[in-house]
Every structure is written in structure tokens, then in C-alpha cells.
Amino acid sequence: MRKIEVTASATVYQDFSELSSDDKALMEKAIEARKTAYAPYSKFSVGAALLLENNEIVLGNNQESAAYPSGMCAERVAIWKAGSSFPGVKIIKLAISASSSVSKVDKPVGPCGACRQTLSEYEINQKQPFEVLFMGEVGEIVKTDSLLSLLPFSFDSSYL
DSSP, rough: OOOOOOOOOOOOHHHHHSSSSHHHHHHHHHHHHTTTOOOTTTTTEEEEEEEETSSSSEEEEOOOSSTTTTTTTTHHHHHHHHHHSSOOEEEEEEEEEEEEESSSSOOOOOOOHHHHHHHHHHHHHHTTTOEEEEEEEEOOEEEEEEGGGGGGOOOOOOGO
């Protein structure tokens, strides 16, 4: 038997003003996408913005359905849109912003497990990490250097 340790690191910014101009611009796109999410059931809106290596920015937001939970998360909407519109183009950075019409979201909201799994496959396939920034509606912003740092022991096609 052996024990291994898994660690992850992230940079935490106290507020929006501490971000670089590039990170601010991408997060503003995620906020813009969040504002048009279709979330009448959960009242929880999420926006995602992907920066691709060709400088395209692909947006996604959560889309719900009365046949709950058959909706889709913002991150997977964006990644699949990027994959279908720009196949083979590498992802450089992902920004995520979340809010609620019920209460103020003042803590960073990272991708759910299903989104982490989906996003990790894109990072593995492109053989290059991409940065992930996430925030609530206000407050701190978390930034990681790689999606895989959010999903240790990830499952990928090598297991199939």
C-alpha cells in the first residue's frame, strides 16, 4: 500500500478590479451570457465564456426545461458549441459567472461534476491546459491554471 497526496492551487482575487484586462473582458462576456440564461425553475443563472486560440469567444448559459432536470449547464453549452463551430481549435481560457434571483451569490461557483468531466476531456484531447476563472454574482474570483486541477483522478478514454 502507498499513500499519495493530491493538491491543487488557485489564485483568489478579492474582486473584479484585481483581474487583468484580458480576464476582466472574458468574465464580462460570461456575465453577459449569464443574464440571458433560461432558468425559470432553479432561479440560478450561469454564464460561461470560452476564449479560443483563434481569439473567438464562445458563450453559453444554462438552459432549463419543465422536464427538470433535462436542461443543460452553461459550461457544456459553451464547450459543445465551440467543438461544433470550431473543431480542433484549442481552448485558452474559460470564465464562469453565476447568480440567483432568490439570493445574492457572493461566493465563487465552479463547474459541476458533469461539466468538469466534459471539460476535462477537451483539455486532455488538446494536450494543453486551459485556465478556468469562476465567480458568483459579486465577490471573490478563483483562477486555476488547468481544468484538471479541479478534477483529480479524472476518467478519460484511456480506460475504455
